[in-house]
Amino acid sequence: MYHFVDELRLRNLPLFWFGLICLGLSLLFLTLTRFTSVEVLGVNAWYKPFKFTLSTTLYVWAMAWFCHYLMPDFNVRPFNWTVIGLLGFELVYIIWQASRGQLSHFNISTPVYGALYSLMGIAITLVVLYTAYVGYLFFVRSFPELPIYYVWGIRIGILIFVVFAFEGFVMGARLSHTIGGPDGGAGLPLVNWSTRYGDPRIAHFVGMHALQVLPLLSFYVLKDVRLIVLAGLLYGALAVFTLVLALNGRPLISLT
Secondary structure (H helix, E strand, O other): OHHHHHHHHHHOHHHHHHHHHHHHHHHHHHHHOOOOOOEEOOEEOOHHHHHHHHHHHHHHHHHHHHHHHHOOOOOHHHHHHHHHHHHHHHHHHHHHHHHOOOOOOOOOOOHHHHHHHHHHHHHHHHHHHHHHHHHHHHHHOOOOOOOHHHHHHHHHHHHHHHHHHHOHHHHHHHOOOOEOOOOOOOEOOOOOOEOOOEOOHHHHHHHHOHHHHHHHHHHHHHOOHHHHHHHHHHHHHHHHHHHHHHHOOOOOOOOO
16 A cells, blocks of 8 residues: 555646545545534535545545656646546535535526536546547557556546536536436435436446446456456446436336
């Protein structure tokens, strides 16, 4: 673990520190869920900042690690500060609204909230498009110093991440993360995925974390191009399956 942290710091100092700050905040917000009673849609208001800051840590550390392989031909500095600025804006708004017991996503109840929600959508779109460009570079370049199965793990991981990051617009278009019922109510512990209705957040989560799962799986376990391509297909199929369930108003796990 120490080797990873030290290597990550050397590879990309700005994203290392941004990820570390987000990780620290995620632990703070998880702690706040135990000591505060403010709720949004029946769920402790601090769960959402916890999930978003932790997810941001995983994203920026993965991209910091991968972008190193593209250097020196890839100028990582604009990527770093685009990600830090845009995701930082999103997190500040989510945290601010949580502290007030207000919705951040899908909140168009006032012109100001509507404008800020739209800006969040633009911010995440730009980050995903920049990530897609990084993924494109991994497809068109060769990496003779890296195991080819690992390169394919990175390629497929970024590809699935991009597709299911944009799947978030399924929720944005509906101004809701629940299909077949209202937002809020019974949900799985910690993640709060609905146990009564369809929840597109599950596919969003599964697909986006291909960014970490598939490269790790390729490097440490499968170590074969055909196997990692197969794993990518199966992983993508799992994400699609959870999306189809959600679109049909069915929960992944029903506890009622």
